Amino acid sequence: MNNEHDAYISTMWPGLAISWESKSEYPHISMTLPERVVALSSAIHGGGYARLDRIVNRYVDRHYDCSEPLTDMHRFMESHGYRPESSAGLMTAVKLRYASIWEEGSSEASIVCCTTAGVGNAARAGQQRTTFAAYEPGTINIVLLVHGRMTAGCMVNAILTATEAKAAALADLDVKDHETGAMATGTTTDAIVLGVSGHDHYGVNHHYAGTATDLGGMIGRLVYGSVKESILSSQREERAL
Template sequence: MAVPFLKGNNHLYRSNTWPGVVVSLESELKQPHIRISLPEQAASISSAISGGGFVSLDHIVNRYVDKHYDCSDPVNDMSNFMAVHDYPAESTAGLMTAVKLKYASIREERSEQASILCCTTAGVGNAACAGSSRTTFAAYQPGTINIMLLIDGMMTPACMVNAMLTATEAKAAALHDLGVKDHETGAVATGTTTDAMVLGVSGNTAYGVNHHYAGTATDLGGMIGRLVYESVTESIVSEREGRI
């Protein structure tokens, strides 16, 4: 299900699939960002610049920075950002993006085994094909495709890793179907040079299932793939057309 988020004056969305989850666009601040607030801490795995790895989270922040952002010390800079905005450093994942936040996309789906919300900001200005010989960089740069994936249900740690793999495959499929190319090699892009992802899992026992697998052969993996594919696609198309 697509949801009408960040269009017009609508800067707040309350999840229909994970009660208590709120996604908001903090656009009036000096440092605009998307904030996802969870009703209680969730198990997480992520590649976030702050709050990454296996941790427990109750906030996810996707912060906008312009293309001239000073990347010399992003960890300390994000720590200062968290402090200024009173986000708990120990339970907040912090991402950065150079994509305008108005191009964000949210997709949700509920099933008898789990419920999922996916929020994506995506641009392809630095699209790249993993595995091809191309220029690499030592310095950190803000993310271009940032995927925030929230799953209400139970998953083993191995299943969480499996979910990240499925989400990454869905992202690559969306780029393929949109005809996105590596700007340096001309190969079909699999992502961009600065992608990031956060997965949060509630541990809710009400569904009665503890998921061990999240590959594309499973119902859970199918949901993850659909929502990530649709969310990445919508955000890229919106950013391309500048239609919001």
């Protein structure tokens, strides 16, 4: 996605559109859903368990004042005509042209994954390192949209699988924790949104999304592929400068 007219229309989920709104004061990626989905997320706005029809990944620079992110995002939503009560908002310091969109479908579900990823603050979970109390814009933001049915437990399982796939992509790219030198498992500011349509078109209500399931396999491939592609895109540009 590299110009102000870019838009991605899903071939797997009719009516799902992803567009780059570059003329806004704050450029952002807007994901418009054809109907409200049940979502589970760590988004700064609309996070937790919610019903959403729009998901926004908003670019802010590294000097962004993070003192009131929730209030700021609410104002941003209103100023763009996005309903705050049914929208989730992520913030990223990664340039939006590095966004990677992957999708895949089967007889049991269809999935769309949109990721913006950078590794400037790569970190390894579980080790002693510097920590911060304040909010910071996300560095790896993953939006995972599933057209099908999933139980609440399956949604949590899906987020676990997505997190494992993200860590696998970082390992295969040999991304290291900049503070400790250990292999990174993520960055210090990652976020994820999982949205599920609940549509019964596929006739299956998924209870599991681990790596041994067909659903988990799709989730893993899409998250792995999109994280890896987004990071490689940013690294290629950095080497060219």
